[in-house]
Amino acid sequence: MAQAQPVEVLLRPAVELFTVAVCIGAAILCLAAPWSLALNASVGMGSALAFAAFGAIRFRQAQAILRYRRNIRRLPRYVMTSREVPVSQQRLFIGKGFLWEQKHTHRLTQTYRPDFRRYVEPTTAYRVARRLEERLEFAPFPLSALVKFTTWDVPLNPVRPLPPVGGLPRLHGIEPHEVDVSLPLGERVGHSLVLGTTRVGKTRLAELFITQDIRRRNPAGEHEVVIVFDPKGDADLLKRMYVEAKRAGREGEFYIFHLGWPEISARYNAVGRFGRISEVATRIAGQLSGEGNSAAFREFAWRFVNIVARALIELGQRPDYMLIQRHVVNIDALFIEYAQHYFARTDPKAWDVIVQLEGRLNDRNIPRNMIGREKRVVALEQYLSQVRNYDPVLDGLRSAVRYDKTYFDKIVASLLPLLEKLTSGKIAQLLAPDYADLTDPRPIFDWMQIIRKRAVVYVGLDALSDTEVAAAVGNSMFSDMVSVAGHIYKHGIDDGLPGASADSRVPINVHADEFNELMGDEFIPMINKGGGAGIQVTAYTQTLSDIEARIGNRAKAGQVIGNFNNLFMLRVRETATAELLTNQLPKVEVYTTTVVSGATDSSDIHGSTDFTSNTQDRISLSSVPMIEPSHVVQLPKGQCFALMQGGNLWKIRMPLPAADPDEVMPADLRELADYMRQSYTESGQWWQNLGTPLQQQELLPEGLLDDDHLQDRGQGGCCHERCARYST
Template structure:
């Protein structure tokens, strides 16, 4: 780059423009006042000076505009209607930005080498606005295509950098596209939850949104993370995922996993829907009552004769424990005589029942507290709902993630880790295990014509990172699962998983990265390693001096030199990630695109709204039929009042009013540019056709004067006129919008 020139040198063009202009003025004054030249002659002869001054002023102004943009910080606000207009098929809108090139990297590197100018820009305390200012002239709308985002999106940013606004923007677009949305938030963000709910209500789908939060017992829906499964062994694996592990605890974990297998097989054999509370009750009270129901269920399935013998074997005992022991012995005897009646799951259940109780309690010592904390207090009804056991939430709502996915609904899950870290993490890991099971079902048995993404958003993912989350990232793409995972630092994954290898698995399985402001140096360096290195030029100045051979004469030599150097550096400087302003980001997309952008702020939908017309819905929403029958089946046990409260309210009609007689004048700031004689055409009531008949007269013409009976009842003409006026004003505003 032999013609290297920094943008941050002094504005020599402005100096030249001033010098040429001063020379032109001086020459013109001398020629007119001292030499007596005519004005025309003077103008022609000095035009060269002013032309040169204007030429240099043009480049000086362009340079000054570029410098001003370095300190400019803009924020864009979008309503839901404006966002809908900005969306396009097959892509998600990411705000405004530009493609980051080596030219922008060179400008930022030059600025970092100019501490004085850098300090002037940063003194406004708006962050590194120069990072976006170097390319603001090329700014345009930014999209991430579905072909890119299906490889999952990693969002990295410190507190207050804009992760919530990013989630708000992406979640709303997924809702408008008619795709399932499941948001897992360890801390619980009320604003984001409210925005999700209002987005569904604005689409007339308020009943398709549910939320779970253990702190809001009155309003929260209940989730059973064990409700859907293909094999009973899956349920045991989900619950075993929350057991604390250590290098010396593998035997304890294996025994606990085996015990959970037996428990949930017994629950299934007894004809019940498994919940976490069932496991807790067995671990606390023993296998007796559950084994009795399981053995009776097994014998019933084997025929009436075996069922009669099993009943007789248990009939002589009174306690549940004794009945279970006698039933287990009968099962072992009859299966020894007839091996075809033997089942591996029943053998495991009977062996645990007959196992030494002291040794059993020792082996499941790590399982008992892990399960117990998920059933304590209100979580018994919120996380283990069971209508048969009269264990239902106060809101009366029971949901499953499978139903949310099948109906393309939305579910916000707040884990309240700020109040109870251990319980919040355990719930999050159970939900991720349930989602991994759902992904396995969709992968094994794909539904014909499934084109919708299943969008899973996870904030503060380091809090709940586990093996099922890695499986979702690794294999969820085949089940149309698209994940958006956010964290503050990359070290959060390593701390939670206690393994650097697993942390790298999580990071490397996300093809797209959105980097907001992050101040942790190690995170900055690790993110920069994904970037290509490009040659960055700089000028190296050298100065040297030396004495001559004859020191008596005092001769000496001095030289000064400048060399143009080049050094390979990442296209995004790592320290730039710490200088990003709020809502600004660098993005690495899977198609090798490098984007510098800024997120808009999505305005919260208002409570009073008019539902959009059908043509404004996205194609998936219009073509998809929602299955509400399954919801009604889950509400049979509820009271009629609760069912009536859950029914969606009628959508307000979309008004299409054509008002006659109104002439809307242009804004006042535009009127001053109109000729004086044209003002009469822009102000209403100047022409006969522009005049609007008073509302009172129009009301009387339409309804007539009140009769004697209306007067007797105190008819107030002024109140009706005011109501009429308010209605027309609302219709007029809706028509103009």
């Protein structure tokens, strides 16, 4: 460390400490006995200061070596409570880390050399302590105390165990000088992709991002929109979102939509809001398979759903899954209802003729293709074939009923199972809300309303219970969001309101956990073109294969990946996923040293020299990848490589969550979180039907339904602030 060397070697003994010891002794001698060095008192004091200064410099150099060797084995603890998470109006905080450069690749390469193993691998005492813990696990008292001592997690314990994060600490310990790493908010509109296998910190990173998004305000004091899709239902994530919304004063704009708990969930009509009527058919038929022979049935299903949706709009009814299922199963009723509506406006006397035609019908004069239809439907068809009335909706319904009923049922056979799944049980109340029911305290929301209110939305899709329903609902929500984004892009979020401006934009932070389970063809345009409307997607998944398996097309999977500008790579187990990061990095030159020794015999038998020997240290350069896929596979939990800001590689570790009691957590929401944990993570008593919090009255927390709230519900209304929380 005294001078710059061609090859940096930090894994070595801290020889600077010898110089420090000599400087300390010389300084003491200059102060205590300057006469022994032929110095007077004043000169001795000056010499002591000089020795002390030089010793301090060498001690600092020794500290760098010792700190480097310590970090290679064990990183210092990095914890942070949610209150301590920094929130900036310009940047998104990620954690501590450093910009990866050539020197870090060189240092990492050195750690794999055999002559440096004693500085990298655990000490002999550490290995002995772990072996004793295994053997003395069930030992009696005198020996069990020894196990408690070796497992004591304090810095004074020389053999304390490593934190349970696995991986190689050296991947981050090669840089002792960390800095706070953050991402400019302007880069988030390019979308971010987080890849990592299970239980390595994806949810912790999501909590870190969501916490900042909920608490962030722009210079005008306005909050941002936060929408979180959680397919499996993470109770801790739900709790964190509510706590942060409460701290930010946004609990009145906090919405919970959960398919697993319909009793306390908000309601949402996935096909109730649209820019064009054809979007309704696209959102429903888009869930059907389009591969092979299924493509034709998918197009037929799209056409009939579109016919039904157009008729409902003309009748003044808002489409939903229940109405569409009802009329797809029985198209005759909709045909008659719309015909009554149409003839009431255009030809009120037409029904007299239709009734006469209906009276003349019998089993012998009904056309073969109309067998099985109601006689009034047959009479309507005969009347319309005789008169020249043109109405596109009526003609569409007429073409549907002219199909043979058996053939029609076969055509829509692939559509009916999907509609049955979306309209069965209590889920139907969530996806097909009754807008006229004023006694239902569960609010109804749509994405434009959420964006205008700057709300926080948690969407739990309960994918562990029913994957297909979760995927269908999530896909419909994405499709609806794409439609809203197109409207915002053209007209702004305040379109139709007084003083609206087409330039109004607000950041819409969309966090999609396990997004491979939700994505479809609707997800691609959202990340491809949604940035113009302010949508900022952060997607979380395990591997690239998950995306490809979901879409079923490698080219489309590459299209999805290509739209993410920021990549956060945690520990993965698939080499192809790790290569998504490593293949985008350049190769770098690292120094390698080679010791060459040789001896040469003398050919002069009469000379005084029998042989000559030499030893050389040769320094050479070799080209290696900046990081290997194996380094990504060996990352500890809570650490990641980040490729952001134009391809810069950062090595980052996220802060571990510190103890932070959530005193603002309401009792009812805490009860829900407990049930979610039990439902999704524990299987010890799977045979017992625990039900939901609202079904077990004896387990309801006190004050869940207070007198004021009960009174409001009895009057047909509800207190807005408490009902907006969906947990009162």
